[in-house]
Amino acid sequence: MSMSMSTSVCGGGGRINPSSSSSSSSLISRSYRRARGPCHAHSHARHSTSRCRLSASSPSSVWAGSWDEDEYYDVVVVGAGHAGCEAALAAARMGRKTLLLTLTLDKIAWQPCNPAVGGPAKSQLVHEIDALGGEMGRMADRTYLQRRVLNRSRGPAVWALRAQTDKRMYSDVMRTILERTDNLFLREGMVTDIVTDENETLTGVTTHYGVTFRCAAAVVTTGTFGNGIVWVGRKQVSAGRAGESAVSGLTECLQRYGFETGRLKTGTPSRVDRRTVDVSRLEEQRGDEGLPKGFSFDPDFDPDEFRTTPELRSQLSCYVTRTTAATADLVNSNLDETPTYGGWCDAKGPRYCPSIEDKFVRFPHRESHQVFLEPEGYHMPELYVQGFSTGLPERLQVAMLRTLPGLENCVMMRPAYAVEYDYVPCQGQVTPTLMTSKVRGLFLAGQINGTTGYEEAAGQGLLAGINASLYIDVGENRIADVAASSDSGEGDVDAGALVSRARSRDSLLVLPRSSSYLGVLIDDLCTKDLREPYRMLTSRSEYRMSLRQDNADARLSAVGHAVGLLSDRRYEAFEKKRATVAAERKRLSGIRIFADRQVALAEEVETVTKQRVPSSTKGGGLTLEELVRRPGVTYELIEKHGFGADESLSAMEKTSVEVEVKYEGFIKRESKSRRKVAGNEGMSIPKDFDYLSVDTLSMESRHKLESIRPLTLAQASRIGGVSPADINALMVRLLQEKRNQQRDETNRAKKETTPV
């Protein structure tokens, strides 16, 4: 995919026609419309066709000259947080000339809350991002200062890697990566408006200072900045993050385009100075040493590239302390100082992140709550006080911190605060491609869509970046129907179809729920009514057995490769791994074990599983695969007895073999129960389907479906308020249309074959 224009663009920034610098968006779009013809001279085939059509109807080209001097980008990404960075990297790597606009270049990929990546469900997301060719997995591997595998005592389906990262290093390294990337341009700017043509197709974005960047697609990832308000106690200040100005104007702009917006609230706890904390009295939480791999599946990737000193290669510890009776007293006697219990703020925070006052109120019987102290960086004294977020005023925060053992003399460096911000409920407004349904070419990703968490944001950003890039190639009229067919069914992923479509680059990418947590996340966003910021949880997926971190590469590498994000080298590495694993599984199923022949192995297996291994006199014994399938038998165990592979397998490959063998049966069961789902629900709905004419639908559902325009029947069924009856009626209509179509085709075929 070669772009006709790829570099040298920064020339004429800011030189715009005075008339177009007006803040009126209608004026801008009008004048732009007139100018449409010439300004696309260097653009794409699709654009030129539409341009020809349109320029024929617009006689004047008075303004053309001035607009030509504007900068043109294929993709503009608004915001350089975790969503924005992934989006920009994906677009640039897919060959798009990409502009990344951010309020400040000093806070790129900033981790304003807990500097950690991964954890249950989120680790799976990061692995998926890596398999698709995103950056977050490698970023965490490059900058972690501690990492652990969580849920070891559970099955591998829910094993989760969590990395504490060095906050500054993360930001610095990401900036370096961005700067190293071809086609990618960084610039400071506050986007407050979007520009569209008369078809509500995006043609550019405008910054607060009045610069318009023309573009084919824009990804808006403004996080908590939309009219953000930071609260500490009763005090509030307009800010997107502490100390950074909020953005007003963009939300209002979206509202002008008919978007509904809402408010969400989240928060972050206080930070204390590590040098004032007596960690010697606290329980230490060390990282896991010698983990076989990090988040990235890339075997040739060097995670230590940026770890220039030996110190940066060691792991730091976290510490655990507990609240005391004094903490409880302090909280309970000052409840009226908190926003929730004081009654001046009725927006509740997310349930999975209760404030310390919530904990004391809701769990009064519990004497003490755990509090974790987590380092924010190798060279920063700040400790993140995990589990201690609060709405109390700052003076009380210090007092409260000092009731914790080890923190008696602590110095607070940053107060805890809550932030309240605008978001765009995705239901009916954003399609599963992350393109908005109202403005073509406008993509939304990250917290603006109502999620929370860096991983959730990065995943969306990646998909939005991919789709913004694909959008430029895909014929407009094909977007909806092709995307629909890629969500073919609730059943297992039709990986082949997904990949071949991705490779042909003639459709936008939609990840089915069965493909990934990212697919679940986006589907939930688009079809459910959110009540609180959406956090990924493993329980949200009905495919938990098959959506594991260890097989994210098997699930998504082909897709990443097909869209052009995963290099040939990495894809080959993946294929090699897959082949190795398959060969090893074949080998395991070919070797039979008998209690009387392989005595040592059989005995150990019997002690571990408390089940007998048959001897050679009784039947065919057990294959190695059958042994590994037994709970408690690891690959290591059979390796110990000399039954490992001839060529040594990498740790990653061993895990894959073991997990695949063990989970095969469960996955079959899972997919069997999924298959109960009626086959027709995967039926795609033509993008121009006329819901209003289906008189068997309730009027309300007609309007709802008309506005949301689901891609498949399954998606339609998940829309709140659309009744099963309506789905039934819709299905009948779709079947009828299909039948009619087939009949028409046969008739036509008959006609053609009939001699005239």
Add this chain to the structure above:
Amino acid sequence: MIWEPCTSPTEPPNTEHRLMDWGFHMTAVFGKTTGAADALPILPSLRVRVVSNRILCHVTRVYTALTDFVCVESFLSVGMKRFHTFRSFQVHGRLAVHSLTRCACLKHARLVPRGPCGASAHVHGNRPATRPRRLGPGASNSNAAATSQQEAISSDTIAALVTAPCGGAVAVVRISGPQALEYATHIFEPAGTNKEEEWTPESHRVYFGRAVHPTSRILLDECLLFAMKAPRSYTREDVVEIQTHGSETGVVAARVLDALFELGARRAEPGEFTLRAYVNGRIDLMQAESIGMLVSAQTAEAADVALGALVDERSSSDSSAGSSFAADMTRARDACLDALASLEASTDFAEDDIPDLLSDEEVLSMIKRDVHEPIARALETRRAGELLRAGARVALCGRVNAGKSSLLNALSESDAAIVADVPGTTRDVVSAVSSLGGVPVTFLDTAGLRSDSQGVADGAQVDDIERQGMQRSARAAATCDAVLFVVDSDAGFGAEDDVAWRALVGGGGIVASSTSDSSNGDSKMRLAVPTILVYNKIDVAAPSNRHPDEASFDRVVEVSATTGKGLDDLREGVRAVLSPKATNVGWAVSERQAEALIRARVAADAFLSDAHAGVPIDVLVPHVRDAASALLEITGVRRRARARLGHHGSAEEELVEEELEEAVLSRLFSTYCVGK
């Protein structure tokens, strides 16, 4: 017509948000049937389609439990993602109209004419951007909301005669609804008060006075009035009961009722008071069903069983722990949800971050103790419950003239059947009802079975009528719950008995045509239903020439229909074969409950066996989910009055309304302090 669900008790009505939150929506379509709309004949029918599986269950259960109409086309089930099940069923004909009106009070749904009603879509309009907004569509003004809700729930007031329509010394007219008290003041003048005086009845006090016509003030009757103000009433609405004199034709009460209808009351549909009690959270689904059982109980024992299920779980769990079905099932459901919350918490949050998680062993033993065992216990009651409710049919079969009719008369202590020595006297199936240990048993006397040729020798030809009668008896035998095969002990088990026996075993509907192959070969013949071999007429002679294979019968009893000897043994035998697992738990599950229970048991079984096999516990979560969703169907929604009265119900109560996933998450967050 479109069903537009109104709002939950604490929320202001009619916002888009509430609609989604409720997660259910009903549509009623007249003139269309499901499936290919163009292919089927157009029948007036009702389709009720509901998003949430649980809500659907409520709808259908309430229908079938409390009302009298038939689901013609039963559930068309389409499995949906996760725990959503889309189903629809149809009620044809005029019943559709009744069902519609019934739906009107169900779940506060309102019946609105078909037309554009999605107008309220954009609730987030342009708003001051800096003003903080609440996250959910909270109740901004709970009082106002409660008031408007009150109207929405029961906009109409219903009245009906709740005693037998005619006869009896007293007739009771019950009025329920917001205008009940007002109507009462219009038609009732308490004795000893000034007519000009404003009067409203106090709650739970009996007044004596006169019922008068509201406008003409004509005296209707002298009567008693008893008012129960909301929520302390059967329906949780204002209820007034007026006791009038009974009369042969019921005319007195009917006049009072007519007066009420003139005032604007509506005649209550069958079961509507109970429906309202359910809708208003007064009773839960199980209790509603129990009331249905109680009302239709034919014997005292059946009534006891129904009451056993009806008793409120709290009171019963104090007195006789674990004896109430409701308590058992609620505990089982809670155990499933607790287990799920713990399992999900431990997988979705790093395990060492959350204290107090249940250990795997605790989860296991909890599922075993609180889920598996109670379900197994409950299912054992199923047969007994069904017998108590529906009764049993027992057919008396045998060759002609074996004394079946006299036995029927003896068993039922009646003379329902004509007894004569002429073979083939009984030509049609004759039935008589008797109570055996609380089980209402219908005994069916059937035409004696004999071959066509047999009759020639006796001089009594088998005619067409008798042949048809014999076919009917075989059919009756094939569809009943037990068979008494009657043999004349004087004659013993002879060739004719064998012919009759073979005819029965041969699959019903067959009259043996030949006597030639009498006793050779397969003696291992059995009927599908329990069978008792009865040697009758032992007063004449002791049984001689016994059946060669008495072991193939469940029991063998010797009786004399004439003297009554052995009849008690026979009764006991019938009772024993009908309910092999006699239970004395005092309650029994219905078939509907049993269906869900079986699903829950299958899931619990799978969980336990997999867990014992050492399968990682997170893999077992789907089993617990299956069990939980099945149990949620049984226990349904219990909305306590608190929520409705404008008090804020506890989070838990509101959350039961939500789907399983949300219920589990809510429990998780309310049980575990996931601070990290």
